[in-house]
Amino acid sequence: MKCLDIKMPSDFEEAYALLNSQKKATIIAGGLFLRLQKQTIPLLIDLSDMNLNYIKEIKDGFIIGPMTTLRTIETSNLPSALKDSVKQISGVGTRNLATIGGSICGRYPFSDIDNALMSLNAHLIFYKSGKTSMRDFYHNGLIDKDILIEIVVPKPDFSMIKYYKKVYTDFSLVNVSLAGSDLAIGARPKRSLVVENIDFNSSARKILEDVEFGTDFQASGAYRRALAEALLEDILKERKAFYGS
Numbered sequence: 212m213k214c215l216d217i218k219m220p221s222d223f224e225e226a227y228a229l230l231n232s233q234k235k236a237t238i239i240a241g242g243l244f245l246r247l248q249k250q251t252i253p254l255l256i257d258l259s260d261m262n263l264n265y266i267k268e269i270k271d272g273f274i275i276g277p278m279t280t281l282r283t284i285e286t287s288n289l290p291s292a293l294k295d296s297v298k299q300i301s302g303v304g305t306r307n308l309a310t311i312g313g314s315i316c317g318r319y320p321f322s323d324i325d326n327a328l329m330s331l332n333a334h335l336i337f338y339k340s341g342k343t344s345m346r347d348f349y350h351n352g353l354i355d356k357d358i359l360i361e362i363v364v365p366k367p368d369f370s371m372i373k374y375y376k377k378v379y380t381d382f383s384l385v386n387v388s389l390a391g392s393d394l395a396i397g398a399r400p401k402r403s404l405v406v407e408n409i410d411f412n413s414s415a416r417k418i419l420e421d422v423e424f425g426t427d428f429q430a431s432g433a434y435r436r437a438l439a440e441a442l443l444e445d446i447l448k449e450r451k452a453f454y455g456s
């Protein structure tokens with residue numbers, strides 16, 4: 212990526228005006244994925260000066276700032292599925308730079324974080340478009356350019372994510388996240404998919420029977436399915452132990 216100009220606004224009004232001042236003006240968060248793009252961006256809007264790296268606990272959940280780094284999430288008291296989703300993302304150096312906002316706005320099919328947020332049924336607040344669900348945004352995006360200003364994450368009694376990586380810090384071949392009774396399956400390698408209200412009396416195989424798993428250069432669909440079944444079986448066992456039944 213080549214960048215011709217960069218501005219650091221001090222509030223959302225200024226950031227939004229800059230974003231809409233030119234067609235290709237773009238928000239930069241950690242910049243780790245943006246910099247890999249082969250394009251010239253005339254104006255980058257860097258939100259680093261706006262104190263958006265925070266996690267606030269509220270009565271029934273958490274509010275997270277979009278510039279919150281993956282390392283802050285890893286060392287927080289957020290629900291286990293979200294906290295654990297970032298633990299094997301590259302090294303600590305990367306996790307100190309990459310942000311939750313960049314992960315959400317990228318809508319990456321492989322994303323462990325997005326999959327956790329899908330299972331948790333998180334809500335997103337955009338500056339102009341207002342509130343939308345993570346599930347809707349992840350699949351449909353937004354029509355107009357906007358800025359993610361907050362992420363609202365509920366606090367379920369039990370949540371857990373498991374993923375399989377060929378080597379520690381690699382991208383997941385599949386990831387499975389349970390929050391309450393909603394299950395999200397991601398890196399299939401297609402986008403994360405949610406199965407709501409799963410039947411805890413069913414086997415992992417039965418729960419996943421209608422979920423499609425695809426083949427790419429990393430793994431076959433059949434292998435991904437077998438992995439997902441094993442990961443879900445583990446989660447169901449741990450849930451049983453958590454509730455004592």
Ligand SMILES: Cc1cc2nc3c(=O)[nH]c(=O)nc-3n(C[C@H](O)[C@H](O)[C@H](O)COP(=O)(O)OP(=O)(O)OC[C@H]3O[C@@H](n4cnc5c(N)ncnc54)[C@H](O)[C@@H]3O)c2cc1C
Pocket residue numbers: 237238239240241242243244245246258277281299300301305308309310311312313314315316317321322323324325357358359360380381382383
């Ligand atoms: C080496 C490496 C390994 C990785 N491995 C994994 C992995 O195993 N699992 C995983 O889940 N992730 C992985 N990631 C991805 C990582 O978790 C982040 O998703 C990624 O780095 C993007 O975050 P960022 O802060 O760098 O965003 P950026 O690259 O800065 O931005 C990404 C996109 O989001 C937009 N954006 C950012 N913030 C906002 C906002 N507030 N409002 C509107 N738009 C916004 C940007 O314009 C851009 O389009 C890896 C990344 C790297 C570099």
